[in-house]
Amino acid sequence: MDAFWQFAGRMLRYKSTIVWAMVFAVLSAGGLGVGLVSIAPVLENILAETSRGLPDLALAYNERVPGFLAWAQLPQGVLDQLPEGRFTAVVTIVSVLGVLTLFGGVANFLHAYLSLTVVYRTTTNIRREAFHRAVRLPLKTVVTGGTSDLVSRIVNDTNQLSQGFATLLSRTVAQTTKGVAGLVAALVLGPLLVLSALPVIVLLYVVIRRLGKKIRRASRGALKSQAGMYASTTEVLQGLRVVKVYTTERYEAGRFHRINKRFMKDMMRVRV
Structure with a gap:
């Protein structure tokens, strides 16, 4: 694994691209977390016998947020601007969820696009360096060891590195940020259930x-x-x-x- 991390460090050559990829990963996860928190009041307002407007739902949300997540509460200025009415509340929340879904999808695509750009550029550089080393090896080494191992190193091993880089920079980051967002949403909706798990x-x-x-x-x-x-x-x-x-x-x-x-x-x- 030390060799893998040594090669993975070469991706830091594209620091700005990596930073933007991380930003879009966080935005995508944030959209997921907000969507998970927002779907509960929609279902409650549709299925409950007593109707509640957006101000009441927002107040209930602020009361449900634990103290250590106080930054996630809605400010009073936002509460004062929310419209009244049960139907208006459902339509507004569903519309916001639709926008968040679209926004999260775009952010997820941009994260994967930028991450794979870094991965493929880094792999191309490693493959070029491996080929340059191979053609400069002593002829005796190539004849004795055979060419198949060199071809495998240049083609197959670099493909394996590419898959590892993609897992590290794309899938791992995306799933980790979404997991954190889901955990925060679960803490907001039911902290005792999360602690028991x-x-x-x-x-x-x-x-x-x-x-x-x-x-x-x-x-x-x-x-x-x-x-x-x-x-x-x-x-x-x-x-x-x-x-x-x-x-x-x-x-x-x-x-x-x-x-x-x-x-x-x-x-x-x-x-x-």
Whole structure:
């Protein structure tokens, strides 16, 4: 993992793009949190027998917000400007939710767009550097080790890095910010329920962390097996004349089968 983080640090070359991607991720998560908090009064106002207007709903919301989230309360100036009426309250909240949904979708798209821009530019730079290193290697090293491993490093390994960068900068950030927004919304709607669920969250964290370590070890073995499969295939196809002359097709097929089975076992470990 140290090598991965060393390569991931190269994404900091595009700091401004990363900052804007984080801003849009926070905005997208904020829209989700506001939407979760706002949907409750809509359902209550539609299903309840007694009607309440927007001022009453806003006052009830401020009373429900815990003290440590006082910054999330609506100011009195906003409460004074809210219109009265049950139907007006429902229409206004639903309209705001529609705008928030559109805004959140745009922010989510921009976050993914900017994040993947950084990922692909960084991966392209790493791939170019790897190719420059490969063509400057001593000829003896290339002939002895074979070209398949170098091709795998330049093409396959950089693709794996790209997937890791995308997970780190795009999906991880998006899901983390949305999780925080959902947690804040849950604290506003039902703080006692959230506190009672904290032990389960800790347990899930421990389980997911252990599974993550196991998957990383299995993935490392799968990559080694894949490199061996590249090497075996390249050696046989490049030396196919020798294989035909000495009629070793059966031997080479058996060797490839063993490597292929080892690769399958490593992939099965990743699956589990």
